[in-house]
Amino acid sequence: MEPLKNMPKLTYADEKREVEFSEAQSILEISNENQVEHLHVCGGLGRCSTCRVQILDGLENCSERSQKEQLIADKLDFPDDVRLACQTLLSGDAKIRKLFKNKTDIKFAQAAMQSSGSIGSNKQVAILFADIEDFTPLSERLASFDVMYLLNKYFDFAGNIVMKNGGEINNYIGDAFLAIFGLDGEGDETFRAVKAGLELQSDLKNFASTVEENFDEEFKIRIGIHFGEAIIGMLGCRGTERLSVIGDTVNMAARAESANKEADTTMLITENAYNQIQDRVEVEDFIRTKLKGTSERITLYEIKSVKGESLVAKKHDALVKDGIKWTRAGASKDLSKENKIEFELDGDDVLLFRFNGDVRAVQNTCTHMNLPLSGGEIDENGHITCPFHGTSYCTKDGGVQKWCDGLPEDMPPENVQMMKSMKQVPLNTFNAIDYEGNIWVAKN
Ligand code: FES
Known part of the structure; x- marks a missing residue:
């Protein structure tokens, strides 16, 4: 040089x-x-x-x-x-x-490299935006401890309903929250969002009566739902990056939520959302209005009920079988040796796949450098090889089969030496079963 x-x-x-x-x-x-x-x-x-x-x-x-x-x-x-x-x-x-x-960045990079997506990707999602009615005066009447207690209880209650319907709460904005449906790519996102919205409103009655008993206050929420394209990507300053959703789809859901006030309704969905599921819902009423920040009048629908169940199974179901608490990780039809399922079980990243008729589940990061194993090959012995540095593990008992057997040829010898001399730790394995059309996983 x-x-x-x-x-x-x-x-x-x-x-x-x-x-x-x-x-x-x-x-x-x-x-x-x-x-x-x-x-x-x-x-x-x-x-x-x-x-x-x-x-x-x-x-x-x-x-x-x-x-x-x-x-x-x-x-x-x-x-x-x-x-x-x-x-x-x-x-x-x-x-x-x-x-x-x-590590999060590495997973993000790997996901982006494996998909056709770019640093941020566009995705069709349903957004549910929920806000507590007249929360500011309510919070002024309560002690600050009670405000925090109430909000945390409410977010727990709402989070469970959102999760049960396969969505996830992505952001809290004071007393409001934004939930996304469709990140899992399983489809039927609008139906699931609307079902979650209806359940939030109906189940809120119990929650609201507890609030009334304890605090002598009324507790009501308003919900807006929109379906459309949003930009999904990692956002945040160093060390605090998180999956975020941005774009007009988010704004439309928030505007539909605030239109409830004038319409004297509790949940409104936009035309886009309605068009996705019109044959599967019963409409109570509709309004034509110009939403804040828009020039066109659009129709907002008040939904009375949904017909039937979502076309995709619930994502976060739990099951107790043989005295073990199992968590649903996905549909049986979606799992094969090649089609793996990545799943988070109480904070552990789990990788599931089929091997010789068994369902196997292992920790989804190598014990060498904590890198994702999901892109790894599974050989005829059921051993998985880390795609980064070639460490391989038995997926039945987690034992190390080869350690750093695929280091880049041009890696400096001192790095090779250092990597090979690291302590060889076996991989964690999990219990997994195929039961009634679903794949279930539990800790060992
Ligand atoms: S692309 Fe530069 S280190 Fe992998």
């Missing part, structure tokens, strides 16, 4: 650190030489994208994209200033921000 005339500097914006380098090197090499922590799950081979950085200054000092980088940049829709550190040679000063920092 050509020595550079002056010693150029690479600045790491987040770490507020500046290092010098003497020859044209890749950003990842500069990080490694200077002991700057920098994710590079594929070992710098231009395959994983976890080394990606944003070039804040000095894009003109970066090499052109290599062929490998171009492939990833096209697939993931990288803007010009997002570069793979392992593929970008620096020949002058630059300032960068590392975009991936932890």
Whole structure:
């Protein structure tokens, strides 16, 4: 490599650190030489994208994209200033921000690489927005401890109903919350959202009477539901990134919620949402109105009831069988050796698949570097191999079969030595059964 005339500097914006380098090197090499922590799950081979950085200054000092980088940049829709550190040679000063920092980021990168999605992806979802009626005056009449107690009880109550219908509460905004249906890709999102909304309103009667008994206060909520495309992606400042949903679909649900006030209703769904499920709901009434911030009049529907059940089974069902509490992880038809199910069981990431007629369930991260195992191959002996560094485990008892048997060929010998000498810890396994059309999982 050509020595550079002056010693150029690479600045790491987040770490507020500046290092010098003497020859044209890749950003990842500069990080490694200077002991700057920098994710590079594929070992710098231009395959994983976890080394990606944003070039804040000095894009003109970066090499052109290599062929490998171009492939990833096209697939993931990288803007010009997002570069793979392992593929970008620096020949002058630059300032960068590392975009991936932890295990969640690695999982996110892996999911994006396996799908056709980009850094953020567009998804058709149903959004349920719920707000407590006249909460501000209510909170002023109660002691602050009671306000927090009441809100937490309410969010617990609402969260259970949302989860039972396969949605998830994604955001709390004061006394309001936003729930998303459709992230699981199982379909029927609008029906599930509307069913959850109706159950929230009907079950709230019990909750509200407890509030009345204890606090002598009325407790009512208003709900708006919309179906449409939203941008789903990880958002947040360093260390607090979380899955977020943004776009007009969210705003429309919030506007439908606030239209309840004038219409004197408790739940309204937009035309888009109604069109998804019109044959499966009974309408009580409808209104034509112009929603806040929009110019067109639209129809909002007040739904009286839903007909039948959701076309997809409930996601978070529990079952007690043989004295064991099982949790439903998915539908039997969706599981095979190739089609694995990833599931979170009380905070543990679990990977399920079929092998020789059995349902097997193992911890979904390798014990070597905590990297996701979901992209790993399962061989004819039922051993799963970590796609990152080649550690393989028996999926029946979790025993280690091979340790770091697939390290990148160009990994420096000292790193190979360090990785191979790490303690060989077996993989956790879980109980799993196929029962009545569903896959159930339980801790051992
Ligand atoms: S380290 Fe994997 S792409 Fe750069």
